[in-house]
Amino acid sequence: AANLKEVDLDxxxxxxxxxxxxDGRLMNVSKELLGEGRRLAEAMGGDTKVYAVLMGDAVENxxxxxxxxxxxxxxxxxxxxLSHYTxxxxxxxxxxxxxxxxxxxxxxxxxxxxxxxxxxxAARLNTGLTADCTRLxxxxxxxxxxxxxxxxxxxxxxxxxxxxxxxLQTRPAFGGNLMATIVCPKTRPQMxxxxxxxxxxxxxxxxxxxxxxxxxxxxxxxxxxTEVIEVVKQAKAMVSLSxxxxxxxGGRGLGTEEGFxxxxxxxxxxxxxVGASRAAVDAGWIDHVHQVGQTGTTVKxxxxxxxxxxxxxQHLAGMQDSDLVIAINRDPEAPIFEVADFSIVGxxxxxxxxxxxxxxxxxYTA
Amino acid sequence: MKIVVCIKQVPDTNEVKxxxxxxxxxxxxxxxxxxxxxxxxxxxxxxxKDEFGAHITVITMGPPxxxxxxxxxxAMGADRVILLTDRVFAGADTLATSTTIASALKKLEYDLVIxxxxxIDGDTAQVGPQIAEHLSLPQxxxxxxxxxxxxxxIVKRTFEDGFQTIKVKYPCLITALAELNEAxxxxxxxxxxxxxxxxxxxxxxxxxxxxxxKMGLKGSPTKVKKSFTKGVKQAGKVVEGTxxxxxxxxxxxxxxxxxx
Ligand SMILES: Cc1cc2nc3c(=O)[nH]c(=O)nc-3n(C[C@H](O)[C@H](O)[C@H](O)COP(=O)(O)OP(=O)(O)OC[C@H]3O[C@@H](n4cnc5c(N)ncnc54)[C@H](O)[C@@H]3O)c2cc1C
Ligand SMILES: Cc1cc2nc3c(=O)[nH]c(=O)nc-3n(C[C@H](O)[C@H](O)[C@H](O)COP(=O)(O)OP(=O)(O)OC[C@H]3O[C@@H](n4cnc5c(N)ncnc54)[C@H](O)[C@@H]3O)c2cc1C
Numbered sequence: 001a002a003n004l005k006e007v008d009l010d011x012x013x014x015x016x017x018x019x020x021x022x023d024g025r026l027m028n029v030s031k032e033l034l035g036e037g038r039r040l041a042e043a044m045g046g047d048t049k050v051y052a053v054l055m056g057d058a059v060e061n062x063x064x065x066x067x068x069x070x071x072x073x074x075x076x077x078x079x080x081x082l083s084h085y086t087x088x089x090x091x092x093x094x095x096x097x098x099x100x101x102x103x104x105x106x107x108x109x110x111x112x113x114x115x116x117x118x119x120x121x122a123a124r125l126n127t128g129l130t131a132d133c134t135r136l137x138x139x140x141x142x143x144x145x146x147x148x149x150x151x152x153x154x155x156x157x158x159x160x161x162x163x164x165x166x167x168l169q170t171r172p173a174f175g176g177n178l179m180a181t182i183v184c185p186k187t188r189p190q191m192x193x194x195x196x197x198x199x200x201x202x203x204x205x206x207x208x209x210x211x212x213x214x215x216x217x218x219x220x221x222x223x224x225x226t227e228v229i230e231v232v233k234q235a236k237a238m239v240s241l242s243x244x245x246x247x248x249x250g251g252r253g254l255g256t257e258e259g260f261x262x263x264x265x266x267x268x269x270x271x272x273x274v275g276a277s278r279a280a281v282d283a284g285w286i287d288h289v290h291q292v293g294q295t296g297t298t299v300k301x302x303x304x305x306x307x308x309x310x311x312x313x314q315h316l317a318g319m320q321d322s323d324l325v326i327a328i329n330r331d332p333e334a335p336i337f338e339v340a341d342f343s344i345v346g347x348x349x350x351x352x353x354x355x356x357x358x359x360x361x362x363x364y365t366a
Numbered sequence: 367m368k369i370v371v372c373i374k375q376v377p378d379t380n381e382v383k384x385x386x387x388x389x390x391x392x393x394x395x396x397x398x399x400x401x402x403x404x405x406x407x408x409x410x411x412x413x414x415k416d417e418f419g420a421h422i423t424v425i426t427m428g429p430p431x432x433x434x435x436x437x438x439x440x441a442m443g444a445d446r447v448i449l450l451t452d453r454v455f456a457g458a459d460t461l462a463t464s465t466t467i468a469s470a471l472k473k474l475e476y477d478l479v480i481x482x483x484x485x486i487d488g489d490t491a492q493v494g495p496q497i498a499e500h501l502s503l504p505q506x507x508x509x510x511x512x513x514x515x516x517x518x519x520i521v522k523r524t525f526e527d528g529f530q531t532i533k534v535k536y537p538c539l540i541t542a543l544a545e546l547n548e549a550x551x552x553x554x555x556x557x558x559x560x561x562x563x564x565x566x567x568x569x570x571x572x573x574x575x576x577x578x579x580k581m582g583l584k585g586s587p588t589k590v591k592k593s594f595t596k597g598v599k600q601a602g603k604v605v606e607g608t609x610x611x612x613x614x615x616x617x618x619x620x621x622x623x624x625x626x
């Protein structure tokens with residue numbers, strides 16, 4: 001590998017999105033990244049284009065999906081060795097494409113696949129990679145406005161008129177305690193993994209067209225040094241926390257597995273989805289797919305009910321962007337109350353049944 | 367079998383609190399621990415040693431106080447511990463960190479390299495795969511089960527929606543999930559030994575073959591441009607009263623916001 005040397009930045013253009021598919025279905029995060037790519041491309045101006053990079057075996061049918069969610073073009077790499085995700089196969093094909101076509105920005109979903117592939121590709125290309133971003137900016141003015149509104153950052157040194165189009169990659173670290181904005185000034189591409197559920201998809205438009213650039217990947221058996229001998233999909237109840245408008249989450253304060261029965265009744269009443277803290281998941285009361293937080297799902301519903309949840313930083317990391325947070329906790333000092341818009345101090349086993357009851361009253365009299 | 371385990375000393379982020387007034391991190395008195403995923407990786411190595419016999423080297427890059435993490439690893443059962451420490455290494459992003467660690471690994475023998483999936487402070491999950499790339503090793507990340515089978519291993523690689531069972535020949539690198547196992551405690555004899563007679567090998571820049579411009583801040587393509595905390599949110603409304611009054615007030619509020 002070459003030294004970290006300055007590259008000709010102007011040789012790189014356009015935004016690429018790793019269009020992650022599993023079993024022939026495009027991951028939601030890839031749709032979100034195509035949407036984010038469009039917004040960045042507009043802010044960058046010029047003729048910046050958004051490309052999806054689609055790899056797999058017989059995945060051409062997803063080209064139209066990529067177009068519908070915002071891709072101007074699709075690099076399509078189909079090969080039998082790409083049918084299952086392997087680090088070796090995907091990293092080789094993707095790196096060669098980047099070296100050949102020189103994108104300015106490459107975005108990956110921060111999934112178990114994206115976080116395996118992206119660092120390997122970055123190391124091979126000797127470029128930087130920012131992990132698990134929750135915000136991307138190419139406009140200093142937009143970044144400044146965000147920082148002023150939502151953070152403690154001293155923005156006096158930020159020049160809102162700057163024409164600098166460096167990618168400003170903002171991410172949480174220290175378990176969500178600290179935010180950092182990272183740049184990659186001297187090497188290209190600028191690459192980031194982005195947390196699922198954070199960026200906005202574009203309105204799906206099946207009439208949009210994308211150009212197709214076919215890649216003929218040169219892969220052989222010996223390129224791939226791992227052998228997938230079994231693929232198991234865990235048939236889990238479909239829980240779509242990231243799309244839910246109302247979430248009712250329960251924590252260790254529920255006391256028993258039975259507590260989740262109450263949560264289900266409550267959720268059914270308010271039209272919500274059941275979430276959970278990690279303590280409740282670790283206790284075995286509910287499956288991990290329900291977990292909200294740093295190591296669970298990031299959610300931003302209209303209403304988030306935190307019931308018997310103390311509000312550990314790792315939990316807050318996954319829900320503090322909810323429009324309205326309602327916390328029920330019997331400890332008036334619980335940290336969850338610091339982020340709650342509505343704080344109810346009391347026993348959830350008294351409050352929630354009452355809420356369920358009042359809900360009906362109000363709904364029928366309204 | 368020769369195993370190298372990479373561990374990182376991290377602040378226990380569970381204990382890191384925010385100052386609600388200033389929005390800054392309170393780091394005083396926050397204990398340093400071995401990163402949880404790395405501890406599971408070390409435990410996996412120790413189990414291989416117990417069952418099949420193995421020589422385990424534990425390596426960490428960090429400031430001199432990272433010795434404490436190495437003492438703990440030794441007291442748990444590691445055979446050799448190495449501290450990589452030098453000013454030149456400081457300020458590294460993941461690319462420079464992995465370059466430095468990989469350069470040290472080139473001086474060692476290994477069939478298996480184990481890292482944690484992710485460190486709880488930097489939180490990137492990038493260093494493991496990047497070490498694998500520098501050493502041209504096959505990598506398997508997110509490992510939740512590891513079975514040694516002679517010249518190869520059978521591992522369980524988890525995904526959000528399931529898992530793969532993967533066969534991989536040695537040498538290879540895996541990144542361990544904390545779920546892999548329950549790490550053992552230090553043995554009493556190990557602790558005594560670590561305190562009395564353990565000589566921690568300290569390697570500096572001159573002990574590894576690598577270009578200085580590829581390490582530390584200089585060798586890092588990414589820079590932290592700004593760091594800050596989220597704004598302090600205004601405390602919300604506290605509702606009091608009987609459960610019935612509380613419920614009614616809340617439903618009113620939701621209606622007012624056109625949520626229901
Ligand atoms: C690396 C890492 C990642 C993590 N990721 C996550 C994550 O993704 N998501 C997550 O949630 N956590 C995560 N955690 C764990 C987190 O630190 C906390 O341990 C966890 O969130 C605590 O869950 P809890 O609030 O349910 O439990 P507790 O902290 O035990 O809180 C229970 C609360 O219930 C209240 N209570 C008890 N009884 C009642 C009652 N009858 N009525 C009302 N209130 C009652 C108590 O006052 C208390 O505040 C992570 C930790 C680490 C180290
Ligand atoms: C706020 C903040 C944000 C950052 N964001 C980025 C970023 O987006 N991109 C980037 O490239 N750098 C970033 N960095 C720098 C990064 O944290 C350091 O390079 C760090 O040394 C390694 O990354 P990590 O902690 O994320 O480790 P991870 O990659 O999460 O660690 C994975 C495993 O690698 C091994 N390992 C990691 N570090 C060491 C070590 N020192 N010694 C031995 N083994 C080790 C351990 O087994 C560990 O479990 C950031 C730093 C800060 C302070």
